[in-house]
Amino acid sequence: MIWSLYPTDEAWEPVARQAADHGGEVFTSLHLPEARDVASFLDVLGDLHRRFGLTFWADVSPVAVDLIGPQLREVGIVGLRYDFGFDVEDIHRMAHLTGLHTAVNASTIGVDTLEELADLEPVGWHNFYPRPGTGITRSWCLEQSRLFTEHELPVVAFVPGERGLRAPLYRGLATLEHQRHCNAWVNVVELHRMGMTVALAEGTLTEETLGWIDHLERDGVLTLPLADLEVPELAGVRHLRREETGSSWRIERTRGMSVPDAPNAGCRRAGSLQMDTVGRYRGEVHLMVHDDRLDGDFVRVGEIAGPYTDLVSQLAGGMQVDFVVRRPT
Structure with a gap:
């Protein structure tokens, strides 16, 4: 710099x-x-x-x-x-x-x-x-x-x-x-x-x-400031999986996490963290890159803070990200 x-x-x-x-x-x-x-x-x-x-x-x-x-x-x-x-x-x-x-x-x-x-x-x-x-x-x-x-x-x-x-x-x-x-x-x-x-x-x-x-x-770690997080153990440094899905990045080593009783949003919005609730995928967290229709198989567990949502366009497979909950000042 x-x-x-x-x-x-x-x-x-x-x-x-x-x-x-x-x-x-x-x-x-x-x-x-x-x-x-x-x-x-x-x-x-x-x-x-x-x-x-x-x-x-x-x-x-x-x-x-x-x-x-x-x-x-x-x-x-x-x-x-x-x-x-x-x-x-x-x-x-x-x-x-x-x-x-x-x-x-x-x-x-x-x-x-x-x-x-x-x-x-x-x-x-x-x-x-x-x-x-x-x-x-x-x-x-x-x-x-x-x-x-x-x-x-x-x-x-x-x-x-x-x-x-x-x-x-x-x-x-x-x-x-x-x-x-x-x-x-x-x-x-x-x-x-x-x-x-x-x-x-x-x-x-x-x-x-x-x-x-x-x-x-x-x-080489990209900080993603969050407005809220329903799963505290998700905070900290995480790896994005290498595969590009087009709508989200899957986060490594989240499968098996406990699914919280969290309210859902009107859609799976870009910048939101969505947790899978189905079968062996239960607990796996997706970071949404684009808005997608609401799906009963997922629950919203967090979201990138508003001023930083454009960061999703800078993500790439295999990248390390640091989820940090940003408290209001």
Whole structure:
């Protein structure tokens, strides 16, 4: 996970502290109108680097060219992201001058340009889009990202923050337009499943969300927050069976569980946990992926909490999931 800290942000320390506790990698910008502004902000980055151990990837503009050199390492900058205003020759020259890693705009780059930069092994770094309606589609993101992943080059994309949205619009900074106002945990999981390194475009995340991200990145376990659960022993880490049924994922090692006297819903809704009541299948739990007709052979025993129901579209056979009952705050 990568954090983001900009010269115009209202507060730097909350981001710096959270980033320092979770890897210490931060995206920043040297897109400033005057060189003296760039120099002043480099002093800020140097202070954060020394105090928190942060390292930075910096978006650069031609205005900052005179200040780009080996000294950037001293303030913790490890890579530069080149966008408008730099041609292939400029990028090669700057990479040689600084000795820093190279990143390019994955949202807009063409295959010919990327081939000319192949010797630099650039990171593909997507844009975030402040104005609602301007973010890219999932299909375009995947198409552009394949230019990099086909050559085993990493790709980074942004999700909006949960707290401390950035000026001037305060509407969420997203790479994918459909994620702009969505739940942060759902957004992170989607990009993770798309093979992206996830960057937080602004502000910070709640401790709850951070814990789930750590669990996913460290252990490969996807947390599914539940609104309720009638079978307490189902809580915790479980494996989904590998077979895809189309309507649900069957949960391993649940067959034989006691069937509770639980009320049923009007249908077997996507995101609900349905327990089989028939014969040798009795006790086996299904996690519904799509709505299905009510069936007297099943009883509802739990449900993914409303803000997180879109997680069902990110599930896959064999995946480990962690059922956590989320209590109202």
